[in-house]
Amino acid sequence: MDHIYLDNAATTPMSDEVVATMMDQMQHDFGNASSVHAFGRKARAVLDDSRHVIANSIHAKDDEIVFTAGGTESNNTVWMQTATVRRDLGRRIITTAIEHESIMKTANWLAHNGYDVVYLPVNEEGSINLDDLKAALTDDTILVSIMTGNNEVGSTMPIHEIGELLQDHQAWFHTDAVQAYGLLDIDVNRDHIDLLSTSAHKINGPKQMGFLFRREGIDFPSFMKGGDQEDKRRAGTENIPAIAGFATAVTALTADEKAHRQAKYASFKQYVVDGLTKAGVDFEINGSLRPDNLQHVLNLWIKGVENDVTLTNLDLAGVAVSAGSACTAGSLDPSHVLVAMFGKDNPRVMQSIRLSFGRYTTTADLDSFINALTAMTQRLNASANEQEAN
Numbered sequence: 372m373d374h375i376y377l378d379n380a381a382t383t384p385m386s387d388e389v390v391a392t393m394m395d396q397m398q399h400d401f402g403n404a405s406s407v408h409a410f411g412r413k414a415r416a417v418l419d420d421s422r423h424v425i426a427n428s429i430h431a432k433d434d435e436i437v438f439t440a441g442g443t444e445s446n447n448t449v450w451m452q453t454a455t456v457r458r459d460l461g462r463r464i465i466t467t468a469i470e471h472e473s474i475m476k477t478a479n480w481l482a483h484n485g486y487d488v489v490y491l492p493v494n495e496e497g498s499i500n501l502d503d504l505k506a507a508l509t510d511d512t513i514l515v516s517i518m519t520g521n522n523e524v525g526s527t528m529p530i531h532e533i534g535e536l537l538q539d540h541q542a543w544f545h546t547d548a549v550q551a552y553g554l555l556d557i558d559v560n561r562d563h564i565d566l567l568s569t570s571a572h573k574i575n576g577p578k579q580m581g582f583l584f585r586r587e588g589i590d591f592p593s594f595m596k597g598g599d600q601e602d603k604r605r606a607g608t609e610n611i612p613a614i615a616g617f618a619t620a621v622t623a624l625t626a627d628e629k630a631h632r633q634a635k636y637a638s639f640k641q642y643v644v645d646g647l648t649k650a651g652v653d654f655e656i657n658g659s660l661r662p663d664n665l666q667h668v669l670n671l672w673i674k675g676v677e678n679d680v681t682l683t684n685l686d687l688a689g690v691a692v693s694a695g696s697a698c699t700a701g702s703l704d705p706s707h708v709l710v711a712m713f714g715k716d717n718p719r720v721m722q723s724i725r726l727s728f729g730r731y732t733t734t735a736d737l738d739s740f741i742n743a744l745t746a747m748t749q750r751l752n753a754s755a756n757e758q759e760a761n
Contacts, residue, residue: 375690375739379573379729380522380550380668385616386575386730392619393577396612404609405600414611421618428621429567430558431584437604438614441581442549443473444594445568446516448583448605449545450477452591453514454486460541461511463487467499467528468711469521471547475707491517495712496659497526504533512542519551523695523708523725524658525668527551534563543589549573549581550665553624554633565589571613575730576620580613636666636728639737643669643726646741652748657709657723667728670709672719673744676751681724681744688743692726 376384385393396417402410404418419433426433439445454464466478468490482488489507491499499517508515515537520527530546537544545566548557553574559567567584571577585604597606640660647654657670673681678694685692695706705720713719726740 372689373739375736377726377728377732377736377740378691378693379732380725380727381693382572382578383575383729384731385572385577386620386623388623389576389616389619393612393616396615400611402611404611405598414609417611417615418609421614424618425582425621428557428624429552429584430560432587434602435559435584435587437583437585437601438609439581439583439605440579441572442471442547442568442570445570445581445583446471446473446547447477448594449566449568450474450481450514450516452594453543453545454481456591457513457543461509461513463489463509463512464514464516465489465491465504465507465512465542466516467491467493467518469493469497469523469526469708470516470518471522471549474516474518474547487511493526493711496661497521497524497708497712499528501529501532501536504536508536508540508542510541512540514545515542516545516547518547518549519555519557520548520665521708522550522668523706524670524712525550525665526658526661527555527664530564531562538563550668553621554629554636554665554667556626556629559584559586571617571620574620574624576617577613580610580617582617632730633666637662639728639732639734640666640669642734642737643741646737647671647744650741650745652745655719657712657719668725669727670723670725672723673748674718674722676748677721678724680751681722681747684747685724685740685743688739688746690740690743692724692740694724 400413400417402414404411404414422433422436426436462485464486466474478488491503491507493499517528517533519530534544543565544563546564547568549568549570550573552569565586569581571580593604593606595606600606600609653674655672657672682694705715709720709723
């Protein structure tokens with residue numbers, strides 16, 4: 372049985388180019404970038420070159436890039452360190468109700484420790500209203516943290532408008548760009564972004580690798596305690612093979628390639644919607660097909676079928692999708708994103724699945740998904756009709 376992977380929002384397979392780069396680094400350049408001898412200098416050169424490639428990808432300066440273990444560490448660093456160094460300026464932090472768990476759980480911890488965390492609501496398309504942000508913004512707000520694009524429904528936020536709004540305010544502006552990086556054009560200067568988080572494994576790079584953009588002039592101590600690596604901003608010996616692999620993945624994502632992928636994934640979305648409609652599957656889209664959304668994510672309400680039933684049947688058919696964020700896999704709780712969009716009593720929150728496309732997804736993969744889901748719903752409908760007849 373062929374296995375079909377449609378869970379690229381959870382993670383992506385490393386590309387051949389990334390694997391080759393990392394293998395070369397592991398075999399030939401094992402030096403510590405902090406060492407002053409030739410082996411260390413060679414590793415330092417790889418580190419510096421990779422930092423330059425990655426900084427250019429978001430129009431940042433090289434020394435504004437701090438390598439981390441990924442999105443979770445970057446998000447935690449921003450929230451915890453901002454709360455620590457700016458507590459005398461205020462205790463209010465503004466975010467949204469549909470952020471990643473690495474932010475939601477950090478927000479919850481800070482809320483229980485004297486901070487005023489405001490969760491902006493979203494509409495049924497998964498977007499905030501700027502007027503809600505304006506109303507929540509107070510003189511004692513120290514951080515506004517709003518994701519660029521959502522990992523479960525693909526909705527995007529008005530990042531440029533938020534950056535403009537905060538230009539004359541003391542609050543730092545952070546965005547979790549883990550899902551958007553590699554698909555959308557990100558310019559930290561154009562959009563007045565102060566802090567930004569990414570993760571390499573979402574763009575066919577290695578796991579446990581990412582970066583935190585920290586605008587020049589923003590100062591807080593290293594979240595990781597230890598050595599003076601990353602210009603004293605992140606302790607721990609740099610993972611040169613993973614950093615080089617990350618830079619290789621970024622190099623492949625030219626402006627034309629990002630636009631191409633968005634267009635391809637948009638066509639995939641429509642292909643799935645048309646295929647399921649033609650097959651008579653009873654479903655609705657959670658979110659929208661707006662062209663400015665993240666096109667690699669498609670969230671579907673399969674009416675009347677609990678998501679664990681759908682996931683199990685698809686897995687048995689060799690098709691991998693998810694019921695939401697991979698970070699909550701195994702949880703019986705409903706998706707907090709769908710709850711925020713539709714309410715906790717809406718059947719969608721426990722009857723929805725997410726499929727997400729990637730570099731190696733094909734229309735044949737989509738056909739396998741459509742056929743497997745159609746066969747499942749037909750079996751369930753036949754069983755229900757038989758029970759009613761008896």
